[in-house]
Amino acid sequence: MAGDLSMGVCGYLYTPAYAPWPEEELAWLKAHGADPLWHDWGSRTYLEELLQGVASGSVQQVLLVRLSDLGDQLDEVHGRLLQIQQAGVRLSLVRADGLQTPSTAGEWIPLLAEVPHHLQSRRRRQSQAQSRLAGKPPPGPPPFGYRREGGRYIPDCRQAPIVQDFFRHFLLYGSLRQAVRFIAEKHHKRISVATGRNWLLNPVYRGDLAYADGTVLRDTHPALLSRTEAAQIDRWLKRNQGIPRRSASASRALAGLVHCRACGSLLRIVQTTPSKGKRNGSSYLYLRCQTCRYSLRYAEVQQEVIRQVCEQLPQRLQTLDRQALAQTRQQLQAQLQANAERLRQLEELRQAGLLDEPSLAQRCYQLRAETARLAQKLEQLPPANLTQTVQTLSLLPFWQDLSESERRAYLREVLRKVEVDSTGAVQITFAFDPL
Incomplete structure (x- = not known):
């Protein structure tokens, strides 16, 4: 100028x-x-x-x-x-x-x-x-689980299994604190909960590189976490954002989900312990509202929640604009294909000597960053097999065969909130319902 x-x-x-x-x-x-x-x-x-x-x-x-x-x-x-x-x-x-x-x-x-x-x-x-x-890692030591070789990250044979076990445990139980304790007990690797959360969010473990300017490049090195597992972790973390941290890591399926309809406070899960004189007495789980001073049987509330999910989930699916979701998915896929074609054309221009190396590198970098953003949007959409998943979750025997941790995983996938009152009446709000 x-x-x-x-x-x-x-x-x-x-x-x-x-x-x-x-x-x-x-x-x-x-x-x-x-x-x-x-x-x-x-x-x-x-x-x-x-x-x-x-x-x-x-x-x-x-x-x-x-x-x-x-x-x-x-x-x-x-x-x-x-x-x-x-x-x-x-x-x-x-x-x-x-x-x-x-x-x-x-x-x-x-x-x-x-x-x-x-x-x-x-x-x-x-x-x-x-x-x-050039798609090379940023300066500094490599993340735990990787080492540098030839200007890129490759999995470390001693550290990578620890990270993968951490991810598997979190995907199975959905508890960050339990996953941290698990690798401490199994591998004697002690990390803080904050470090564990960084592992879950770090694009490096998904095969991507993130730079200081906020740009993410995909598929730059071998991943320790598949795209399907990464999408599941993102959904877990998103569901847990509105739940207290201790409740998010609790083992009970309804932990952090049940609120009092009258005062809006979160109900605590309390377990009764039989007295010493009653050896044959059995313990019970209760949902207790500290503000309104009432308690509800945990098992009864959980059964009613599951019953309403089985009954209402197929109806909620009918209200979703699946055509709009399919159109959005097609648009993102078309943009990804267009970017792949542009990258191919840039390579042809370079081979023909019509584009200098600095301009080529800058344009390829921009296209790869845009491709990463589009791919992330595509992965955040509801799964393509949503109808089949809803049909499975609508079967009562399916829920009865699950463990408590598995019930918690599915309930947090589909529910945003459960509201109860002192009479035991239950009202559920699905995750995809309008706020």
């Missing part, structure tokens, strides 16, 4: 090819009267023209955001800075809080001391950007 060099105040900004568009810095220069405003992206074509204008005397003041924009090496920056000063041109630095025009040696020293740091930071970001465009 450039204007006529006949004007006296000229702004110059350099942006590496990998960096985002510097809207804020351009706005700073414009706000301080930079006209013309020269912006180099990757190359330094406009910088040479600026220096020609300085030598010809048509520029009276140069506005910069940082001195390191004048070159890629320290001697380049010093040489061009000296060229501007010897021409009698005033140089000012634009900051977020105003304009700084150094004139004395005391004002120049700290500014010149920043240049080596800025150049080193730029080279580091450029190296990281090149690795990112």
Whole structure:
């Protein structure tokens, strides 16, 4: 971007090819009267023209955001800075809080001391950007379960089984705390609950790479978690967001789901213990409302909840706009196919010599990031076999054959909330019902 060099105040900004568009810095220069405003992206074509204008005397003041924009090496920056000063041109630095025009040696020293740091930071970001465009892992140690080899992650034969056992236990029981305790007991690997949650959310274990700019690239290395398992984990975590953490990890199927219709508080699950004199007495589970002071038999509430699920779930399925879901699925699949075709065409342009490597890498990176976003949206849609799943969940014998942990898994899949009152009346709200 450039204007006529006949004007006296000229702004110059350099942006590496990998960096985002510097809207804020351009706005700073414009706000301080930079006209013309020269912006180099990757190359330094406009910088040479600026220096020609300085030598010809048509520029009276140069506005910069940082001195390191004048070159890629320290001697380049010093040489061009000296060229501007010897021409009698005033140089000012634009900051977020105003304009700084150094004139004395005391004002120049700290500014010149920043240049080596800025150049080193730029080279580091450029190296990281090149690795990112090539689909290589970000800097830093690899996540637990992987090691670096040949510029990519590969599973570590000693650590990967621990991570996979953690995922299997969580998928089976849906309890994060139990999964953390499980690997501590079986593998003597102690991690915090927060670390376990990070494992569940980390794209690395799904075969993807996530970068600091929020971009995710799919299928960059072998995964420790299949796409189906990852989608199941995402649904588990989404269902558990509105449930207290202890209830989310509790073993009972109704933990964290049952609320009092009168006061809205969450009912606690309490187990009675027979007294010492009643050896033959049996213990019972109760749902207790601490606010309204009443208790309900847990087994009776659970049976009524399951009965209503079997009765109402097929009816709720009829109200879903399955045609709209199918259309959305088809649109996402068509966009994914279109992106795959664009990637193929880019490779043909590269082989024909019609596209340079930096532009090709940047465009491929953008397409792969967009593909990852589309694929994530597709995976978050209800499963294609939703009708068959609903038919199975509508059979009462199916629920009777399940363990308590398995009932909890299915109930949290289909239910958002269960409301009860002191009389034992039950009202369920499905997860896909409108809020």
